[in-house]
Amino acid sequence: MKTLYKVTFLNHGKIYELYAQRVAASSLWGFTEVADLVFDVHTGVVVDPAEERLRGEFAGTRVLHLPMQSIVRVEEVEKKGQSAIRDAATGETVVTPFPMPAKPR
Numbered sequence: 001m002k003t004l005y006k007v008t009f010l011n012h013g014k015i016y017e018l019y020a021q022r023v024a025a026s027s028l029w030g031f032t033e034v035a036d037l038v039f040d041v042h043t044g045v046v047v048d049p050a051e052e053r054l055r056g057e058f059a060g061t062r063v064l065h066l067p068m069q070s071i072v073r074v075e076e077v078e079k080k081g082q083s084a085i086r087d088a089a090t091g092e093t094v095v096t097p098f099p100m101p102a103k104p105r
Contacts, residue, residue, distance in 0.1 A: 034064040
């Protein structure tokens with residue numbers, strides 16, 4: 001079984017909670033390397049908008065190099081929970097509406 005980490009970090013006034021299979025000291029001084037991000041694969045109709053937003057934001061990302069001071073916590077967990085984006089001040093989940101299609105020009 002692969003090791004799984006829940007990484008909680010601050011980003012633009014929000015708290016992000018992501019899951020990754022690799023967390024290590026980065027070769028960039030003062031940064032932590034987070035790689036092999038894990039997202040749910042939805043086969044049904046129900047889709048979590050926060051999970052989809054995070055998947056879209058980090059699509060194509062091989063490795064995140066997070067400043068050490070932005071990391072709140074790294075937990076080694078047994079199974080994946082729900083990824084989330086929370087308001088840093090209140091801790092409430094940020095409601096993320098589904099993206100709207102681009103308007104034709």
